[in-house]
Amino acid sequence: MSGHPGSSALAAAELGPDSTPVAIERWVTRHLADYLGRELDPGAVDRDRHARALPREVFSRCAELGLLAYLLPPPLGLGGSRRTFGLLLEQIGRVCEELELPSLLSLFADLPGALSSATPEIVERYVGGAARGEVLLAFAYTERCETYEFETRARPRGDDWVLEGHKVAQTGGALADAFVVYARDDTDRLQAFLVDRDAPGLHVEPVWSMGFRAGGMTAMTLEDVVVPASHRVIPADGLGQVQAFLNARRIFICAAWPGRMQALLDTLIEFLQGRIRQGVPLTQMQTVQSTLGRMYARTRAARAVLHDALERMASGEHRLAFDPVLSAAKYTVVDHALAFANDALHLTGWSGYTDQLPFERTLRGFMGGIAGQTTQEVLLVLLGQAAIAELEIRRSRGDER
Structure with a gap:
């Protein structure tokens, strides 16, 4: 098979299954941050305003780095870990203004794996093509x-x-x-x-x-x-396959969000430091500090929940069809992100409500998590059922506490 992206993609091979969050942050800063800031971010507002899709060239760049081949098994891809890829998405969210990029990247890198058992011709043309960035x-x-x-x-x-x-x-x-x-x-x-x-x-x-x-x-x-x-x-078994696929992808839908929340918090603090009220920056007012503290707490909590879910996947402890921990993580990260963006609008007033700042656009992006990859309300029902079932299991084992 010639699907493997080859020597030009060795950059992604640096990201091993045990790569630390700090190492992954440095990798993204070294290989992607400048490119995204120069080629992608300047058009973010215009794409949102006119509903234009991200340029295909950005995924060609991702393919050159080996990211579209990262999750595919050898010899087609690099056989990378989902834990590392999730942490990578988080850091791309930190350096990229558009949540759409890490979301689409995760899809274009993940979906070809569903075809890996197809005929050799399909695998070569579509899976191999996807690894090389030729097919999306x-x-x-x-x-x-x-x-x-x-x-x-x-x-x-x-x-x-x-x-x-x-x-x-x-x-x-x-x-x-x-x-x-x-x-x-x-x-x-x-x-x-x-x-x-x-x-x-x-x-x-x-x-x-x-x-x-x-x-x-x-x-x-x-x-x-x-x-x-x-x-x-x-x-x-298309039903079993799609249930496992959606379950494994559920945390990817919001993996970038803690990184985006951190970047937005930095942007917000810088904005508020330049706003003077009664002779002092807004950041010196305790009511503002309190809201920033709540936003900081939500950011850290979302990050901790994300990392815990990714570690669970790495350990192989997650259930294939429906994993309550991964699902609870998706629900929690989305919930924190929505509250975070709402706080940002309260602090920025009319400026945050316009496209002068990224907060209103990001809030609308975060709201997609309410419906995406199983709606929040459906997840609550499923998680409630899981809680009841887990209690019954503990009772049957005689270890109820």
């Missing part, structure tokens, strides 16, 4: 109904399959060259198919969203889309 894959799963009621259907036609249906939200769809599309067959089993963007009958349209506008959100309609049998990439 998006995830077409969500519909306006529960999984067991999916309207998107797949029916066999000779040696091919025909897909019909509608998918409502594909992160990164505006940039994607192909989609992993989930559909139910005639026996109601969930199947996954690889569909090229230019497939006849596939219609992809942009989706306007409250925030996360540079994330290239799309919706798709499939009308008599013919897919070769070789593009049925997960034929055995």
Whole structure:
């Protein structure tokens, strides 16, 4: 296989499974911070204003560094750890103004692994291409109904399959060259198919969203889309595969957020130091200090929860289908981030409510976490059920406390 990005990607190989947060911070500062500050950040406000997706060139840069191959197993990729990759996303969040970059990076690096058991031709073209940054894959799963009621259907036609249906939200769809599309067959089993963007009958349209506008959100309609049998990439147990995939990705959706919170806290303090009231900077007022203290506490708490969840993944202790600790971590980080951004708006007034400062844009981005990767309210229900089940298990073992 020629999928491995080669010698030009040795930079990412420096990031081992036991790399410390400090070492990862230094790596991002050395390899990405200047590039993102020069090439990406200046266009952040304009992309948000006009709902333009991130430039594809930034992912070419990520591929050059080996980041798109990092999670793929050898020989296609570097076989890196999810713990290290999560910490990497946190630090990218620190140096990049747009939450969309670490989110899309995690998707484009993670999704190709779902195709690793496909035919050699698929693996070479799509998985290898993804590792090299030549192919970007998006995830077409969500519909306006529960999984067991999916309207998107797949029916066999000779040696091919025909897909019909509608998918409502594909992160990164505006940039994607192909989609992993989930559909139910005639026996109601969930199947996954690889569909090229230019497939006849596939219609992809942009989706306007409250925030996360540079994330290239799309919706798709499939009308008599013919897919070769070789593009049925997960034929055995699509439901089990997608549950494990979503569970493992849940913490990635907000992994960058503690880093972004830290950067925004620094920006906020600098802004308030330049605001004079009654002859003194606002940062010398105790009410302001109290709010900054609360924001600092939320930032540190979000970071601690993130790191704990990533360590759990590294140890192999997490459950595959639904892990309550990873899910609780996602819920907690999102909750802290939303409260953090709300405090920032209270402290900055009209300036923070406009695009003069990044706070209103970031708050809208953080709000995407309410719905993304299982909604916050659904997670609460699932976590409540997990708490009840865990008590019953302890009772059955006779170790209730």
